[in-house]
Amino acid sequence: MIKDKFMRQMSPEMIEDSTFDQEPEWMTDFRRDAFEKMATKQLPQIDKMDYHAWKFISTNNDDKNQEQVIDNHIEKEIANYSITTMGTKTIGMHPNDEMIQNKVICCDFKTAISKYPEIVQEYFTKNEAMQNNRLSCLESSMINNGIFIYVPKNVELKEPISVYMIENNYQTKSTFSRLIVVGDQNSKFDVVQKLGSVGSNKKVSHVNIDVYAKDDSNVQFFALDAMGEQNITYVMRHSDVGRKAKMNWMIGSFNDGNTISDVSTDLNGEGSKGNTRIVSLANGRQQQGINTRVTNYGKHSDGEISQRGAILDRAKIVFNGIGKVAHGAHGANNQQENSVLMLSDEATGDANPILLIDENDVIAGHKASIGKIDERQLYYLMSRGIKPEVAKKLVIRGFLGIILSHIPSEAIKDQMINIIEGKLANG
């Protein structure tokens, strides 16, 4: 078989390097199966963003590996998260009393495999999408870091469950992280998830997040992607939404390095609802390709996508909003709005709404805009004495602010604002 450039980066021995201690056979089989399928599958298509020539995996290089440091700043930060991983290691576990009282499972895969083997297996292998394209096959076969969260039936949590996944760039080998979140029937909770990286080695990082919002549940998922410039990041997020369940994604895509992000919501249940909001800011020579997909399978299901991006310097952001209504999804609603703000003459951006409708009695709509900063808004702010550079920042922050007001964690909200202001200050 002739190997293409992607496949030349891969070898089956890599699977052995990734397996967990005492990994059950079904998991290793799942990896091998995915690896075999990988050669025959294509990379997920991100319209107007060609990333075939990017790197997809980094291998171990002992000459470059450095001693790893967890500085005070991170030490302090991880104390606020329910669970923190660094590279392939779990470095913090701080479930709160509410989680413990309600028997919420929040642990790494190693622990989950030994303590709750059946449910891990069920959800690990459940998502067919995990083997249906080249990227997910790669992630399925190489997974070496995992977190499993399960919220039992009828449990309602006031405090968010928080997850911090730090890529370890002191080491050279790619981390393939997988986060599985299961909200059982009639549960209600928030998840706050942050991606970051420490260390200076360049590497490729993969994160794959799978959320199951079962019947009548309500899951709000807030993500702050803040990987360093030294990382090429592939983030796949997928949710499966049950009958009358609600599942919202609110994602700040603020990585400094090149990023491919794919967020999909399957509104499987009748009357299910899914709202995806993504804001993104790209600077330098960074490229971000973002696919957001909402598919209505259930009758009277209701899906919405809002994507906003601001592009500085010579950076590029592409938003593809893919709204699909499957045959049989009577009375479904599928709406989307995508817009990008170009803040430099050399910036490139695109906002593409793609509607695929296979049913008649549905409501679907889309809006897209590519524009410059609103001069009227700038004038108004300046007329109150606010300096142009501050006014500009406020307008951009306002433009990206569609998710800020919803974030349940002040710490994450402040970090998001700081990242936005930091990027704008350098721009």
Added chain:
Amino acid sequence: MTTLEVKDLHVSFIDEEEETSKEILKGVNLTIRTGETHAIMGPNGTGKSTLSETIMGNSNYTITQGDILIDGESILDKTVDERARAGLFLAMQYPAEIKGITNAEFIQAAVNARRSEDNPVPVGEFIDELDHSLKILNMSQEMVDRYLNEGFSGGEKKRNEILQMMMIKPKFSILDEIDSGLDIDALQVVSRGVNSMDNKELGTLMITHYQRILNYIKPDFVHVMMGGRIVKTGDSSLAAELENNGYASLRDELGLDINLTDEDV
């Protein structure tokens, strides 16, 4: 005392796409001192808003002749924000809406823009003053936590402009049709806000079509603007006269050759 002077101001609106230029102001002269309240009245399309936007520095308007000065110093080379910090305030007819920035955050940024970076307004002091102003304007706390003008009704936007004025404390406040779209009750509330300002420290320029607001905010001078010029200046009795006789009659009295937009009505 501070003086704002408009001298022989000629302003054109240049449409870059159409490559046309239209002269709107044709030699306006006006002097306002702090402590004074002026009203400019005039029919539609006569350049009242152009005057206020030009003083503020809106780049859509081009000055072809004349000058605008504060205490004898020209402000024409100053940017919009510099003019604001020099003491100018324009309560706009159509303020912009900005989602994602709360009203409170915006007002705080505006107040701090007038202070040095290492000396921002103490939060407690800011909140007390904000509460005080909100009460005068019958506004709820919720209004300042909302996004800037986003989803505000016409009346709420006007109140919000006055709220900003009260917090910023400008030397010169230009109120561009602050009375339009307000019912009598709202008009009284907005006027109460304007009147709550320290008179000696503030020069007010009200732009209006109607005499009604002048019952609540008493002008020292009333100017009538027609065809891009101030054609007559008087005291508050001039406003009453106009209300009774209309602009066309004044035009004829002065023997001016100007077409009024709604003359045929």
